[in-house]
Amino acid sequence: MSFSTGFSVSRTLAVAERDLRRFRRNGTLLIPMVLMPIIYLVILGKSMGGDLKHLPVAVVVQDRGAAADEVVNRLFILAQSRELFRLGSEPDPTTAVDRLRAGDYKGVVVVPPGFSEHFTRGEPALLGVVVDNTDNTSAAVIEGELRAAFASGMGPRAASATAAVPGVQVERVDVYGHKDFMQYLVPGVIALALFFVAMLAGGIILVDDRARGIHEGYFVTPLSSLDLVLGLTLSALTLSMIIGSGVLGAAVLIARLPLIGGLSTLVLAEGCILLLGLGLVLFMFTLMARVSNPLTPRALFGILNVVTFFPSGALYPTESYPAWLNGLSQVFPMRYAVHALRSLLLKGVGFGPVAHDFLIMALFAGTMLVLAVTMFKRTL
Amino acid sequence: MTQAVVVEGLTKRFGDFVADDALSFTVDQGEIFGILGPNGAGKSTLIRMLNTLLKPSAGRALVMGHDVATRTAQVRREIGVIPQANTVDGDLTALESLDLYARFYGMGRRERKQRAHELLQAVGLWDWRDKAAGTYSGGMRRRLEIARGLIHRPRVFFLDEPTTGLDPQSRRVIWELLESLRAKGDLTILICTHYMDEADRLCDRLAIIDHGKIVALGTPAELKRNVPGEEMLTIAFVQEIDDELLADLKKLPEVREAAREDPHTARLILEGDVVPLEAITDLSRARKNKARGITLVEPTLEDVFIYYTGRGLRDEATEGAYRYVVPSMMR
Numbered sequence: 001m002s003f004s005t006g007f008s009v010s011r012t013l014a015v016a017e018r019d020l021r022r023f024r025r026n027g028t029l030l031i032p033m034v035l036m037p038i039i040y041l042v043i044l045g046k047s048m049g050g051d052l053k054h055l056p057v058a059v060v061v062q063d064r065g066a067a068a069d070e071v072v073n074r075l076f077i078l079a080q081s082r083e084l085f086r087l088g089s090e091p092d093p094t095t096a097v098d099r100l101r102a103g104d105y106k107g108v109v110v111v112p113p114g115f116s117e118h119f120t121r122g123e124p125a126l127l128g129v130v131v132d133n134t135d136n137t138s139a140a141v142i143e144g145e146l147r148a149a150f151a152s153g154m155g156p157r158a159a160s161a162t163a164a165v166p167g168v169q170v171e172r173v174d175v176y177g178h179k180d181f182m183q184y185l186v187p188g189v190i191a192l193a194l195f196f197v198a199m200l201a202g203g204i205i206l207v208d209d210r211a212r213g214i215h216e217g218y219f220v221t222p223l224s225s226l227d228l229v230l231g232l233t234l235s236a237l238t239l240s241m242i243i244g245s246g247v248l249g250a251a252v253l254i255a256r257l258p259l260i261g262g263l264s265t266l267v268l269a270e271g272c273i274l275l276l277g278l279g280l281v282l283f284m285f286t287l288m289a290r291v292s293n294p295l296t297p298r299a300l301f302g303i304l305n306v307v308t309f310f311p312s313g314a315l316y317p318t319e320s321y322p323a324w325l326n327g328l329s330q331v332f333p334m335r336y337a338v339h340a341l342r343s344l345l346l347k348g349v350g351f352g353p354v355a356h357d358f359l360i361m362a363l364f365a366g367t368m369l370v371l372a373v374t375m376f377k378r379t380l
Numbered sequence: 381m382t383q384a385v386v387v388e389g390l391t392k393r394f395g396d397f398v399a400d401d402a403l404s405f406t407v408d409q410g411e412i413f414g415i416l417g418p419n420g421a422g423k424s425t426l427i428r429m430l431n432t433l434l435k436p437s438a439g440r441a442l443v444m445g446h447d448v449a450t451r452t453a454q455v456r457r458e459i460g461v462i463p464q465a466n467t468v469d470g471d472l473t474a475l476e477s478l479d480l481y482a483r484f485y486g487m488g489r490r491e492r493k494q495r496a497h498e499l500l501q502a503v504g505l506w507d508w509r510d511k512a513a514g515t516y517s518g519g520m521r522r523r524l525e526i527a528r529g530l531i532h533r534p535r536v537f538f539l540d541e542p543t544t545g546l547d548p549q550s551r552r553v554i555w556e557l558l559e560s561l562r563a564k565g566d567l568t569i570l571i572c573t574h575y576m577d578e579a580d581r582l583c584d585r586l587a588i589i590d591h592g593k594i595v596a597l598g599t600p601a602e603l604k605r606n607v608p609g610e611e612m613l614t615i616a617f618v619q620e621i622d623d624e625l626l627a628d629l630k631k632l633p634e635v636r637e638a639a640r641e642d643p644h645t646a647r648l649i650l651e652g653d654v655v656p657l658e659a660i661t662d663l664s665r666a667r668k669n670k671a672r673g674i675t676l677v678e679p680t681l682e683d684v685f686i687y688y689t690g691r692g693l694r695d696e697a698t699e700g701a702y703r704y705v706v707p708s709m710m711r
Contacts, residue, residue, distance in 0.1 A: 011484055
């Protein structure tokens with residue numbers, strides 16, 4: 001029988017100690033694991049999702065009335081107060097659209113002839129907005145901001161939009177205070193750091209050791225599969241906790257995330273890191289239980305990263321996924337960890353609302369432990 | 381004498397490929413038993429079955445009375461193993477490596493320390509005890525593996541090609557180590573090798589395996605004796621050998637063939653096992669060319685090996701099949 005059921009605390013600790021000693025002696029290996037998520041946080045946080053600024057927008061005024069002046073004034077206010085637009089003036093729509101096609105503008109606002117007259121008479125006054133919709137993010141923001149700016153008080157309509165309701169004002173209230181995109185990313189980068197640890201300790205190094213014959217040396221001793229899997233898990237989990245906590249601390253500082261809930265939030269976040277780290281490490285052990293080619297984990301790295309991380313809700317709300325992607329993301333513990341960490345760190349909700357996430361992560365880790373020990377061959 | 385290893389009809393198949401085919405032999409306690417064979421003959425598969433690393437397809441094997449297929453935990457406590465591939469952990473020092481393995485066997489801290497000290501002294505690595513094994517030479521790594529394999533005082537020690545790739549000095553050090561272990565008399569050693577000098581020097585008995593079958597079994601002397609072939613003789617003369625002397629040597633009734641090996645040495649193939657010493661002396665006197673020395677050339681173990689396994693290269697196909705069917709981690 002290839003699966004040996006024996007277990008010894010001393011043997012398990014010996015395996016874990018050896019593994020940790022090796023990590024300590026190859027400390028440079030750990031630097032990318034800490035740096036990568038931090039770089040991810042900073043670059044992604046600063047390049048995506050934050051407030052857009054300085055969008056180049058052309059204004060073409062073909063009407064000389066008071067309402068047209070009011071439109072231009074409002075645009076200048078938007079440009080100056082929030083730095084949302086960088087306004088330019090064009091003599092006619094054709095020139096403006098040509099320059100938009102050439103990439104000089106992201107949008108063109110056309111105040112057509114007769115605009116003021118229609119507005120004064122109380123008739124629908126049509127404001128033309130042409131956008132470069134190859135950049136959907138900028139296009140949506142330009143349209144949205146113009147709609148919001150002219151919905152209150154003026155009541156004009158953008159050419160491509162449905163009618164805004166004149167006189168209705170919408171005021172946004174942030175229930176958790178202002179949160180920027182970088183803070184939104186913090187749970188994701190912690191999960192990403194744990195994925196890197198699992199990939200290195202549970203995948204790459206495990207298979208390298210096997211290829212180097214280290215395990216062959218172990219297999220002729222009384223060491224059981226359980227000793228080996230638990231020992232390697234213990235060392236990888238220790239590493240996960242160190243790296244995960246380090247990234248949590250650094251991310252909280254860099255993203256200026258206030259720790260709502262104080263110590264209890266911190267303890268729960270550490271608990272979440274432990275459960276996710278455990279699940280991911282055992283998941284890797286299961287995948288690599290019989291792999292002997294050192295290139296395999298390296299080849300799988302990118303695929304596993306995409307499959308587990310991107311659908312986890314780390315970057316985009318899971319509610320908007322199609323059903324199949326939603327199903328895929330529900331299989332992996334990343335989704336639950338991201339949800340739990342976001343609830344804890346950004347909302348300070350306490351244990352109750354994340355108990356479900358913790359339970360699913362624990363179940364995943366338990367299932368992976370059984371699979372890893374069962375599949376981990378004790379013979380060649 | 382009690383038997384340390386009993387092998388009965390032991391067979392290992394990888395799909396359609398039969399690596400070992402119904403092998404049977406026994407090894408006595410305290411004996412050094414050699415397993416010889418060309419590449420891909422099935423030596424390593426045999427050792428791996430005896431080490432519990434591979435499950436036999438048929439037959440059975442007992443190590444210190446424990447079945448290798450069903451009582452693996454007991455077998456693993458009785459054996460020490462030096463695998464063919466280098467399995468030294470380069471990140472650990474020699475002391476850490478020995479301590480790690482000693483812990484696998486549940487040895488106490490004091491015993492571990494004492495035993496590691498004793499073994500590192502014995503293998504000449506005491507001065508290197510705190511250096512990472514990754515900095516060691518090939519010979520040092522092999523010696524560390526030997527120390528590691530002996531850490532728990534095994535009763536049967538398996539060595540799979542322990543000196544392959546080592547320089548002559550390192551090989552000699554390992555031979556001396558193994559000889560000193562034999563001198564203590566309480567350790568049974570099974571050694572897989574294709575170095576004939578190693579087998580000749582170390583082994584009490586040998587099994588030659590080819591195509592997964594045992595083709596010869598016995599002491600090195602017995603195996604050499606059993607090789608049918610010509611007795612050969614070389615005679616070193618003081619002066620150069622002229623054609624007349626060579627012709628006279630050929631004419632001797634006990635001599636089938638005579639040839640110059642070099643200008644001063646003649647090589648004779650005899651008809652039987654009678655050496656015509658007097659006739660040779662008479663001839664050298666008559667031809668006024670003194671014989672400085674006469675040497676009887678006996679078959680070597682290499683002759684035995686070639687006799688049983690042939691001269692053909694067939695390891696490529698066998699190795700290929702082996703590699704293809706063997707499960708992961710095998711190589």
